[in-house]
Amino acid sequence: MIVVKVGGGAGIVYDALCADVATLVHAGQQIILVHGGSQETNALAERLGHPPRFVTSPSGYTSRYTDRATLEIFLMAVAGKVNKLIVEQLQRLKVNAAGLTGLDGRLLQAQRKAIIRIVEDGKQKVLRDDWTGVIEHVNTGLIQLLLHAGVLPVVAPIAASHDGEALNVDGDRAAAALATALGAETLLLLTNVPGLLRAFPDESTLIRHIPRADIESFLPLAQGRMKKKLLGASEALSRGVGCVILGDARRAEPISRALAGEGTMIR
Amino acid sequence: MIVVKVGGGAGIVYDALCADVATLVHAGQQIILVHGGSQETNALAERLGHPPRFVTSPSGYTSRYTDRATLEIFLMAVAGKVNKLIVEQLQRLKVNAAGLTGLDGRLLQAQRKAIIRIVEDGKQKVLRDDWTGVIEHVNTGLIQLLLHAGVLPVVAPIAASHDGEALNVDGDRAAAALATALGAETLLLLTNVPGLLRAFPDESTLIRHIPRADIESFLPLAQGRMKKKLLGASEALSRGVGCVILGDARRAEPISRALAGEGTMIR
Numbered sequence: 001m002i003v004v005k006v007g008g009g010a011g012i013v014y015d016a017l018c019a020d021v022a023t024l025v026h027a028g029q030q031i032i033l034v035h036g037g038s039q040e041t042n043a044l045a046e047r048l049g050h051p052p053r054f055v056t057s058p059s060g061y062t063s064r065y066t067d068r069a070t071l072e073i074f075l076m077a078v079a080g081k082v083n084k085l086i087v088e089q090l091q092r093l094k095v096n097a098a099g100l101t102g103l104d105g106r107l108l109q110a111q112r113k114a115i116i117r118i119v120e121d122g123k124q125k126v127l128r129d130d131w132t133g134v135i136e137h138v139n140t141g142l143i144q145l146l147l148h149a150g151v152l153p154v155v156a157p158i159a160a161s162h163d164g165e166a167l168n169v170d171g172d173r174a175a176a177a178l179a180t181a182l183g184a185e186t187l188l189l190l191t192n193v194p195g196l197l198r199a200f201p202d203e204s205t206l207i208r209h210i211p212r213a214d215i216e217s218f219l220p221l222a223q224g225r226m227k228k229k230l231l232g233a234s235e236a237l238s239r240g241v242g243c244v245i246l247g248d249a250r251r252a253e254p255i256s257r258a259l260a261g262e263g264t265m266i267r
Numbered sequence: 268m269i270v271v272k273v274g275g276g277a278g279i280v281y282d283a284l285c286a287d288v289a290t291l292v293h294a295g296q297q298i299i300l301v302h303g304g305s306q307e308t309n310a311l312a313e314r315l316g317h318p319p320r321f322v323t324s325p326s327g328y329t330s331r332y333t334d335r336a337t338l339e340i341f342l343m344a345v346a347g348k349v350n351k352l353i354v355e356q357l358q359r360l361k362v363n364a365a366g367l368t369g370l371d372g373r374l375l376q377a378q379r380k381a382i383i384r385i386v387e388d389g390k391q392k393v394l395r396d397d398w399t400g401v402i403e404h405v406n407t408g409l410i411q412l413l414l415h416a417g418v419l420p421v422v423a424p425i426a427a428s429h430d431g432e433a434l435n436v437d438g439d440r441a442a443a444a445l446a447t448a449l450g451a452e453t454l455l456l457l458t459n460v461p462g463l464l465r466a467f468p469d470e471s472t473l474i475r476h477i478p479r480a481d482i483e484s485f486l487p488l489a490q491g492r493m494k495k496k497l498l499g500a501s502e503a504l505s506r507g508v509g510c511v512i513l514g515d516a517r518r519a520e521p522i523s524r525a526l527a528g529e530g531t532m533i534r
Contacts, residue, residue: 044343047314047315048314048315072348072352075347075348075351075352076311076343076344076347076348077343077347078347079346079347079350079351080342080343080344080345080346080347080348081339081342081343081347083346084342084346084347084368084370084425084433085339085342085433087368087370087371087433088370088427088431088432088433090431091370091373091427091431091432092430092431092432093431094431096372096373097371097372098367098371098372098409099368099370099371100365100371101351101354101366103351103354103355103358103366104354104364104365104366104367105363105364105365105413105416105418106358106363141416142365142416142418145412145413145416146372146412149372149408149409149412151372151409158351160355160358163359164355164357164358164359164360164361165355165358165359166351166352166354166355
């Protein structure tokens with residue numbers, strides 16, 4: 001089983017991704033697809049007059065500040081548009097996909113972080129009314145039911161809080177949680193760069209292999225969202241996933257190429 | 268089993284609906300919820316600068332003209348927002364709901380009507396690039412899987428074409444198709460009127476009972492969307508559903524009240 005996460009950034013070629021999923025699934029591979037939707041969310045938020053706001057935590061991770069209005073925009077863009085257009089593409093390629101958020105059947109259960117600490121202009125601040133969370137539990141039963149029925153799950157990064165509220169969760173860490181809970185051999189994190197770069201953004205400085213024991217020492221090289229990918233990779237590897245690959249989703253056959261070694265392989 | 272369809276019109280009280288679903292489910296009732304989302308779709312379409320267009324067929328039925336841009340707005344408003352906010356409300360009430368469109372797992376398979384005939388200014392016209400369809404098949408296996416797992420399905424009125432394309436389908440007829448395919452005893456169509464009115468919009472003229480054999484003779488009384496509800500009712504009754512109720516979703520306990528006889532009961 002492979003858990004594939006595809007980011008929501010610029011340059012992602014969903015057609016190529018879906019075609020590759022179809023080829024692999026028709027050859028007998030079991031795949032779970034997790035997606036993002038940052039770019040669609042930003043675009044919709046701008047058009048609806050509620051522009052996105054990104055904040056940085058004291059430990060240096062960047063994330064979307066999700067007030068209730070942003071959560072509803074996120075649901076529309078990610079669960080409504082990105083998820084269903086991927087499912088539609090897969091259905092057109094004869095892959096029987098089903099889209100889910102972590103709210104559906106409580107697939108992903110998370111601890112809400114209603115109050116978050118951020119750093120702005122060098123000062124620590126507190127933000128309230130945040131609708132994000134950290135995943136604590138995966139309801140593998142529902143995913144297994146779908147897989148046994150021959151259905152490919154397409155998962156949007158939304159979780160249920162303990163009280164049943166919808167929460168925006170990080171897609172890479174959602175994919176890592178799913179890979180861990182389902183005992184996947186491989187977690188593939190596809191994005192719009194070729195993998196971890198020694199000198200970002202110079203793509204010729206791609207790091208091809210990282211021994212799992214050394215992942216911490218590579219963290220300082222990670223820029224922006226790549227930090228969360230390495231964090232997700234580290235979590236997944238420490239909990240039994242055999243291999244994490246950071247691959248490029250801007251080209252044909254992105255999954256097959258990543259599996260063949262074009263990307264950063266961590267194991 | 269009861270299939271409950273709740274319309275997407277003005278005045279619908281989703282809180283009351285979800286609270287009633289929770290009470291009934293916790294008392295052992297099996298429910299499948301189907302929803303609309305016309306009002307959310309109209310509002311989003313206006314805000315995105317692609318206002319809705321409604322057309323009337325030669326036989327007098329009104330429907331949304333769904334070009335590709337409208338389809339994507341429909342996915343955002345209906346599959347993204349309405350569906351997930353209902354699922355969230357149910358999860359908060361300890362009902363393990365899961366939202367689905369008919370595209371997911373090919374739950375609802377439809378024949379696309381890419382070209383539709385309409386009547387405008389008294390003349391027949393042809394419209395192309397329409398992304399609507401008529402449901403032909405329900406994949407009951409997927410719904411049964413969810414029900415057996417204790418999950419309440421919340422279904423958005425979107426179907427898969429034979430080619431796997433996403434299609435906007437009529438919610439009342441989707442509910443009727445689900446009730447028929449699943450052998451439900453009761454199909455409940457909740458809307459923002461008390462039922463079929465002898466003299467619309469005078470709510471004191473509610474028709475409480477319609478013998479199923481006489482449904483055709485009541486069609487001339489139906490205004491606007493009520494025509495499609497009677498059509499859905501007629502289809503469901505002719506295919507084995509025991510009872511169809513047209514009820515009011517603007518009040519507390521809308522399902523319980525409809526089952527208790529407050530509405531138009533057709534059987």
